[in-house]
């Protein structure tokens with residue numbers, strides 16, 4: 001079983017440098033995938049209230065040594081108030097069957113609702129109470145993050161954003177770096193579509209005798225981005241974890257950077273669907 005390297009977050013937790021994304025999976029699929037992932041050595045499991053699979057994820061976690069796991073969840077916009085995150089935490093923790101979460105994220109800033117600063121205050125209180133070990137955001141742009149910092153003096157430990165070689169978000173990553181925020185990548189494989197068949201990715205994969213998915217995940221991990229690829233397939237789950245025993249050259253990293261902007265823009269982070 002492989003040991004995944006970790007990164008230390010600003011409040012002291014250690015977070016695995018690659019994890020398993022569980023959307024879209026229902027309870028049964030999530031239970032199966034998380035069980036396989038844990039056997040392979042995954043420790044970071046990413047779920048959310050919105051995925052409606054926390055019960056299945058929790059079933060798979062039962063019996064695993066709690067202190068070795070890094071369980072992440074996220075809450076929806078209805079909990080954007082000072083007290084809301086506590087209610088959201090209690091619901092997620094009960095479904096997952098855990099007493100604490102390793103990381104809880106505000107899923108979207110929902111600027112039209114404009115209550116994400118209150119949600120952030122609620123998360124700070126949850127961390128002070130020891131119910132969550134680390135707190136963060138998802139889909140926050142630098143302006144949203146700056147406002148949290150200005151109004152509370154506390155920066156998120158993690159910001160989870162859509163990121164891959166076709167959407168590199170260099171300026172956002174730089175902002176994160178300056179504020180001690182770890183960048184976590186959702187859709188790190190570009191959802192497994194055109195990115196993986198791009199000739200540049202294919203050529204680098206052939207040069208290293210690795211799969212295109214491994215090359216893309218190495219581009220992320222080599223730049224201190226934590227990817228959470230989703231897979232329900234045991235072979236691809238194993239591949240996606242085995243990305244720390246080879247290095248891309250600076251030319252290869254630059255060639256992958258060159259794919260920035262070659263896919264259609266990602267979902268608007270202002271969307272307020274959940």
Ligand SMILES: NC(=O)c1ccc[n+]([C@@H]2O[C@H](COP(=O)([O-])OP(=O)(O)OC[C@H]3O[C@@H](n4cnc5c(N)ncnc54)[C@H](OP(=O)(O)O)[C@@H]3O)[C@@H](O)[C@H]2O)c1
Pocket residue numbers: 020021022023024046047107138139160161185186187188189190191192193196211212213214228229230231232233236237239240
């Ligand atoms: N915070 C947010 O707003 C947000 C939004 C979207 C997603 N997320 C999180 O990010 C996770 C990952 O994002 P995602 O599922 O959108 O996209 P992704 O991880 O980039 O791609 C997943 C797709 O790639 C396939 N795949 C996995 N490993 C592969 C490999 N090595 N080679 C080829 N294909 C591979 C998977 O199929 P198989 O299952 O068949 O392997 C699946 O179809 C989600 O599960 C979720 O936890 C967060």
